[in-house]
Amino acid sequence: xxxxxxxxxxxxxxxxxxxxxxxxxxxxxxxxxxxxxxxxxxxxxxxxxxxxxxxxxxxxxxxxxxxxxxxxxxxxxxxxxxxxxxxxxxxxxxxxxxxxxxxxxxxxxxxxxxxxxxxxxxxxxxxxxxxxxxxxxxxxxxxxxxxxxxxxxxxxxxxxxxxxxxxxxxxxxxxxxxxxxxxxxxxxxxxxxxxxxxxxxxxxxxxxxxxxxxxxxxxxxxxxxxxxxxxxxxxxxxxxxxxxxxxxxxxxxxxxxxxxxxxxxxxxxxxxxxxxxxxxxxxxxxxxxxxxxxxxxxxxxxxxxxxxxxxxxxxxxxxxxxxxxxxxxxxxxxxxxxxxxxxxxxxxxxxxxxxxxxxxxxxxxxxxxxxxxxxxxxxxxxxxxxxxxxxxxxxxxxxxxxxxxxxxxxxxxxxxxxxxxxxxxxxxxxxxxxxxxxxxxxxxxxxxxxxxxxxxxxxxxxxxxxxxxxxxxxxxxxxxxxxxxxxxxxxxxxxxxxxxxxxxxxxxxxxxxxxxxxxxxxxxxxxxxxxxxxxxxxxxxxxxxxxxxxxxxxxxxxxxxxxxxxxxxxxxxxxxxxxxxxxxxxxxxxxxxxxxxxxxxxxxxxxxxxxxxxxxxxxxxxxxxxxxx
Amino acid sequence: xxxxxxxxxxxxxxxxxxxxxxxxxxxxxxxxxxxxxxxxxxxxxxxxxxxxxxxxxxxxxxxxxxxxxxxxxxxx
Numbered sequence: 001x002x003x004x005x006x007x008x009x010x011x012x013x014x015x016x017x018x019x020x021x022x023x024x025x026x027x028x029x030x031x032x033x034x035x036x037x038x039x040x041x042x043x044x045x046x047x048x049x050x051x052x053x054x055x056x057x058x059x060x061x062x063x064x065x066x067x068x069x070x071x072x073x074x075x076x077x078x079x080x081x082x083x084x085x086x087x088x089x090x091x092x093x094x095x096x097x098x099x100x101x102x103x104x105x106x107x108x109x110x111x112x113x114x115x116x117x118x119x120x121x122x123x124x125x126x127x128x129x130x131x132x133x134x135x136x137x138x139x140x141x142x143x144x145x146x147x148x149x150x151x152x153x154x155x156x157x158x159x160x161x162x163x164x165x166x167x168x169x170x171x172x173x174x175x176x177x178x179x180x181x182x183x184x185x186x187x188x189x190x191x192x193x194x195x196x197x198x199x200x201x202x203x204x205x206x207x208x209x210x211x212x213x214x215x216x217x218x219x220x221x222x223x224x225x226x227x228x229x230x231x232x233x234x235x236x237x238x239x240x241x242x243x244x245x246x247x248x249x250x251x252x253x254x255x256x257x258x259x260x261x262x263x264x265x266x267x268x269x270x271x272x273x274x275x276x277x278x279x280x281x282x283x284x285x286x287x288x289x290x291x292x293x294x295x296x297x298x299x300x301x302x303x304x305x306x307x308x309x310x311x312x313x314x315x316x317x318x319x320x321x322x323x324x325x326x327x328x329x330x331x332x333x334x335x336x337x338x339x340x341x342x343x344x345x346x347x348x349x350x351x352x353x354x355x356x357x358x359x360x361x362x363x364x365x366x367x368x369x370x371x372x373x374x375x376x377x378x379x380x381x382x383x384x385x386x387x388x389x390x391x392x393x394x395x396x397x398x399x400x401x402x403x404x405x406x407x408x409x410x411x412x413x414x415x416x417x418x419x420x421x422x423x424x425x426x427x428x429x430x431x432x433x434x435x436x437x438x439x440x441x442x443x444x445x446x447x448x449x450x451x452x453x454x455x456x457x458x459x460x461x462x463x464x465x466x467x468x469x470x471x472x473x474x475x476x477x478x479x480x481x482x483x484x485x486x487x488x489x490x491x492x493x494x495x496x497x498x499x500x501x502x503x504x505x506x507x508x509x510x511x512x513x514x515x516x517x518x519x520x521x522x523x524x525x526x527x528x529x530x531x532x533x534x535x536x537x538x539x540x541x542x543x544x545x546x547x548x549x550x551x552x553x554x555x556x557x558x559x560x561x562x563x564x565x566x567x568x569x570x571x572x573x574x575x576x577x578x579x580x581x582x583x584x585x586x587x588x589x590x591x592x593x594x595x596x597x598x599x600x601x602x603x604x605x606x607x608x609x610x611x612x613x614x615x616x617x618x619x620x621x622x623x624x625x626x627x628x629x
Numbered sequence: 630x631x632x633x634x635x636x637x638x639x640x641x642x643x644x645x646x647x648x649x650x651x652x653x654x655x656x657x658x659x660x661x662x663x664x665x666x667x668x669x670x671x672x673x674x675x676x677x678x679x680x681x682x683x684x685x686x687x688x689x690x691x692x693x694x695x696x697x698x699x700x701x702x703x704x705x
Contacts, residue, residue, distance in 0.1 A: 069663075072670040103660035107667065135657070193671050201634040201664060208657065215655050223649045230644035329644040 012172055014053070014060045017085060017112055018096030019104050020067030023125040025049065026155030027096060028064040031164075046080045055165035063090070069104055071111045072193070086115045092172055094121045094164070096153075099130035102137055102212060106204045109146075109178070114186035114200070119175035121167050122146055123153040123160070135213060142211035147179030180206065222444050226326070235330035242323070243410060246314040248403035250307055255395065255402075257306035262554065265299030285494075289479050296546035297475035297539030300555060302464065304388050304538075309460050311387075316455040320447025344374040348417060351381030352410075355591040359598060372599055373429050376607045377421055379587035379595075382413040385534035389582045392538050396556040397563070397575035409579055416584055420614070474536040475543055478502065478529060482544075497544060516581065516616075516623040517567030517574035527581070533588050573626025581619035584611050637664040641674060 018024040028036070032051030039050050049064040065084050066077035073079035085093065095112055097105035113120055122142070130136035143150035149167035153160035185199050228234050270291055277287045318324050328345045344365065351358035358378045362371040382390075390409045394402035481502040483492060488499040497503045498521065506525035513519050513527075522544045530537040538555075545558040553561075560571060567574035586608055587595070595604040631639075633656070640650040647661035654661070668674040 070667055070670055072667070074670060101659045101663075103657055103663040104666070107663055194673075197667050197671060198632040198634040201637075201660075201667075202632050204663070205633040205656070205660065208660065212657065215651070215657055218652055218655075220649075220652060223645070223652060226645060226649060326644065 010058055010169070010172065012058065012060045012091040012168070013089070014062050014168060015084060015090045015093045016062060016064045016096060017081065017093050017108065018065075018067055019069050019098060019101070019108060022067065022096045022098040022105065023153075023155045024067060024096045025064055027123065027125065027153060028062060030155050030158050031161060032062055046076050048080070053165075055162075055169075057169045058165060060168065069108060071108070071115060085112050088116045088118060090118065092119045092121065092168060094123050094168070097122050097124045099124050099126045099136055100133065102130075102135075103204055103208060106207055107200060110181055110186060110200045110203050113178035113181040114183045114196075117177075117183070119171045120148050120178060121164070121171055122148055122150040123164055124150065125153055125155060127152050127154075137211040139211075142207070145179065145207045145210040148176050225444075230326060230329055232330055235326070239327050239330060240407075240411070242318070244404065244407045246311065246318075247407045247410075249314060250311045251391070251394070251403040251406065254307035254310050258303050258395075261303040261306060262300070265295065265302060266554075269299070270295055285483070289476065292546040293479040293543055294472055294475050297478075297536075297543040298472055300542035301388065301535060301539050304391060305460060305464060307391060308384075308387075309456055312456045312459045313452060316452040317447045320445070320451055320455075322444045344370065344377070347374055347378060348381055351378045351383065352413075354383050354385075355379050355381065355587060356594050359591065359594045362598070369429060369431060372603065373421070373424055375595060375598055376424065376603065377417050379591055379607070379611065380413060380416045380420060380584050382410060382583055383534065385588070386582060388535065389530075389537050390579055392555070393559075393575045393579050396559050397572050405576075405579075409583060412580065413583060416614075420610075474529060474532050475539055478525075478536075478540055478543060513566075516577040516619040517570060517627070518563065518578055518623075520562050520566045522562065523566075523578065527585065530582070531586050531589060533590070534582070537582065567623070567627075570623070570627045573623045573629075576626060577619040577623035580622050581615050584615040584618075586612055633660070634664055634668075637661050638668060638673065641665060641668070 016024050016028055028049060028051065031053045035054070036049055036051030038047050040047055046066060048066070051062050051064075053060040053062040063084070065081040068078040068081040070078075071082040071085060073082045084090075093112055093116070095105070095109045097109065109120070109122060124137070124139065124142070127136055139150055139152055149171055151160050151163045151167055153164060180203050186196060186203065229238055273295060274287065274291055277290060282290075315324070328349055331349070332345045344362075347358045347361035347365075350361045355378050358381065359375050362374045362378070365371045365374060386409075387406070390406045391402070394405040398405050482497050482500045483495060484501045485492065485495040485499055486501055486504045488496065490496070490499055498507065502525060503521055506521035506528065509528065510519050510521045510524040513524055518524075522541060525544060526537045526540040529540040541559065542555045545553075545555060563574045563578075564571040586592075592604055592608065595607065636654065637647075637650050637656075637660075640653065641647070641664075645653070647665045648658050650656075651658040651661040665674055
C-alpha cells in the first residue's frame with residue numbers, strides 16, 4: 001500500500017463495491033474513460049473491469065467488482081466480490097450506495113467495513129430518482145451517521161467525480177472508520193451468522209433513522225385481509241372455496257366447447273382423413289392406425305383443450321394476483337401442525353402441475369432425509385395429466401356435480417399426502433425434524449391481461465404438443481400390440497382386439513379390478529397404459545372402443561355402458577373408485593425414473609408398491625361403500 | 630430489545646409480505662426486503678418461486694398448470 005503525503009501525487013488501488021444495478025459500472029466508465037481492460041478474477045472465469053483513474057493528485061488502479069447484495073455469496077460473481085473485499089489487497093474501497101434502495105446498500109457497506117480495516121468512502125448514486133420518490137437521504141446527516149466521506153455522484157454526467165477524487169486523496173492520508181461498526185460484533189462469523197446479521201441490520205436501521213425521511217406506519221386493506229386469510233382457520237376454507245369455484249366454472253363453461261371439439265374431430269376431421277387415405281389407396285391397417293388409433297386417441301385428449309384453457313386462465317389470474325403464493329404459507333402451517341416440514345410445500349405445490357419437476361424441486365430442502373420424504377410424497381399430488389381422467393369420468397357419471405367431484409379429487413390428493421406423510425414420519429422417517437418455512441410473499445396486485453394470456457397460451461401449447469407427441473407414440477405402440485395375435489389363428493394386423501397381446505394381457509389383469517367394480521379388459525388396459533404417461537389413459541380407452549366397433553356412440557356412452565355392466569348397476573361408485581385408483585396407483589415412468597435417479601431403486605420400488613397397495617385398497621373401499629349406500 | 634431483523638422475520642413468519650411488514654412497522658420497504666433477502670442467504674427464508682427452474686425444458690409440460698410458474702413455462 002502507498003503512504004505518500006496527500007499533497008504529492010500518489011498511486012493507490014481502489015475497489016468499487018456495490019449492489020447490482022447501482023450505477024457502479026457507469027461510475028467506473030466515467031472515471032476511467034478508455035483507460036480500462038477486462039481481466040479474469042484469479043482462479044475463476046469471472047471477469048473484472050480494471051482501469052486507470054487519473055486526477056490532479058492521484059493515479060489509481062480502479063477495480064470494478066461484480067455487484068453483490070451481501071458478502072455471503074450465492075454465485076461465482078458474488079464470491080469474487082466477497083473474496084476481493086475480505087482479501088484486503090487494496091488501499092481504499094468506494095462503496096456505491098443506491099439512494100433509492102439505501103438499506104441494501106448500507107448493509108453491504110457495513111459488511112465491507114466489518115470485513116476489512118482499510119479506509120472507506122460512500123458514493124451515493126440515484127439521488128434524482130430518490131428525490132422524485134421523496135426518499136432521498138440527507139447527505140450531511142448520512143455522512144455524520146457513517147463517519148466517513150459521503151459524496152453524491154452522478155455516473156452519467158460525472159457530477160461529484162472531483163469531490164470523490166479529493167475525498168480519496170484525503171482519506172488515504174487520514175483514514176477514517178465507519179461509525180458504529182465493530183468488526184468483533186459485525187464481521188460475518190460462520191459460527192454466528194444470524195447474530196451478525198441482526199447486529200448489522202440494527203446498525204442500518206439506526207443510520208436510516210438519522211438520514212432518511214421517516215416512514216409512517218400504516219395498514220392497508222390488503223394487510224387486514226392478509227391477517228385473516230393467512231390463518232389456517234380462515235385461509236384453508238377460503239382456499240378450498242376458491243378452488244371449488246375454479247372447477248365449477250371450468251366444468252360448467254367448457255362442456256359445450258368440449259362436445260364441439262369432440263364432434264369436429266370424430267366427424268369432419270376423421271371423414272377427411274379417411275377420404276385422403278382412400279384416395280391414396282392406403283392399406284386397411286394404415287387407415288385403422290390413423291383414424292381409429294391415432295386420431296381417436298389424440299382427438300379425445302385434444303377435446304380437453306378448451307377446458308384446460310379455462311382452468312389455466314383461472315389459475316393464471318389467481319397466481320398473477322399473488323394469491324396462490326399465500327396458499328403455500330397457509331398450507332405450511334397446516335403441515336407443520338401435523339409435524340411435517342414446512343419447506344416441503346413448494347415441491348408439493350409444483351407437483352400439482354407435473355410430478356417430474358416437483359421431484360427436482362425437492363432440492364430446496366436442506367436435508368437429504370427431508371428431500372427423500374417429500375420426493376416420496378410428490379407422486380400423490382395429482383398432476384394436470386390426471387385431471388383429464390377425472391374430468392372425463394365426472395362428466396360421464398356425475399355430470400350435474402362434475403366440478404365438485406374434480407375438486408374432491410384434489411382434496412383427496414391433499415389428504416393422501418398428509419396421511420402418507422404421517423405414516424412415513426412415524427415409521428421409516430422418525431429422524432426428521434420439521435423446520436419452519438418463511439416465504440417472502442409478493443404483494444397482491446391486479447393480474448396483467450397480457451401475462452395471463454401468455455401463460456394460458458404457453459401452457460395449452462405445451463399440453464397440445466405433448467398430446468401430439470408422447471400420446472401419439474403411445475397410441476401407435478398400443479395399436480401395434482393390438483395387431484399381434486395370441487390365439488384364434490388370426491393374421492398379423494387383422495386381429496379382434498380381445499385375441500391380441502394387448503387384449504390377452506389386459507384380460508388377465510382385469511379380474512383384479514373386480515372388487516372395485518371394474519372387471520373389464522379395456523379399463524385394465526387403459527390403467528396399464530397410464531403407467532407410461534397418465535395422459536394416455538383416456539386416449540387408450542377411446543382407441544380401444546374405436547377399434548372395436550364402428551357405431552357412432554361417444555366414449556362417454558361406451559364407458560357408461562361398460563362400467564354399468566361391470567359394477568352390477570353401480571356405475572357412480574365404480575367411477576369414483578376408478579378416479580381414486582387413478583389418483584395414486586403408480587407414478588408415470590418419467591416420475592419413477594426421476595425418483596430412482598434421486599433416491600435409488602429401493603425407495604422407488606417401496607414407494608410404488610405402497611402406493612399401488614394403498615390405492616387398490618382405497619378404491620375397493622370407495623366402491624364397496626358406494627354400493628352399500 | 631428485539632432487533633429489527635428479528636421483528637421483520639417474526640412478521641414474515643406470520644405470512645406477511647415484506648411490503649406489508651414495512652407498512653406496519655413504519656420502516657422502508659427496502660429495509661424489509663433487505664432483511665428477507667439476507668435471511669434467504671442464511672437459509673431462513675425462501676421466495677415463492679424458489680421451486681421454479683426445475684423444469685426439464687422451458688416449454689415442457691412440466692410447467693403447465695404449475696401453481697408456482699407465475700410467468701408460465703418461460704419461467705420454469
